[in-house]
Amino acid sequence: MSASSIALLQTLLERAEQERDAAAAGLRQAEALVAQAEQQAQALTTYRGEYDQRWTTRFQQAGTPELLHCHRGFGQRLDQAIHHQQANTRHLAQRLQQARGLLLAREQRVAAVRKLISRRQAELQAMANRRDQRATDEAAQRAATAQRERHPMATPAR
Secondary structure: OOHHHHHHHHHHHHHHHHHHHHHHHHHHHHHHHHHHHHHHHHHHHHHHHHHHHHHHHHHHHOOOHHHHHHHHHHHHHHHHHHHHHHHHHHHHHHHHHHHHHHHHHHHHHHHHHHHHHHHHHHHHHHHHHHHHHHHHHHHHHHHHHHHHHHOOOOOOOO
C-alpha cells in the first residue's frame, strides 16, 4: 500500500462521482418526463370532460344521427389517446423508479470508495507513525548507550 494506491483510489472516486452525477441527471430527466406525461394525461382527461359537456348541451338543443356518430367516434379516439397516455405515464414511472435505484447504487459506490480511501489513508498514517516511533526509539536507545559510555562510572570495555 502506497501513496500511488491512494491516487488510484482517488481516480476511482472521481469516476464514481461522475457516474453518480450522470445518474442524478438521468433521475431529474425521468422526473421531468413523468411530470410532463401526467400533465398531458390530465389535459386529455379534462378536454374529454369538456368535450362531453359541450356536446351534451348541443344535443339537447338539436342533433342529427350523423353528428352523434361523429361525436362518438371522436370521443372513442380521445379515450384511446387517454389510455395510451396513461400507459406511457406508467412506463415512464417505472423508468423513474429504475433511475432512482441506479442513483442509489451510484451513491453507495461513491460512499464505499470514500470509506476505502479513508481506511487506506488511516493505514498509511498508522504505518508512518510506527516508522517514526521506531526511529525515535532507536535514536533514544543510541543516545542512552552513548550516554552510558561517557558516564564516569561506566566500566571500560575489555
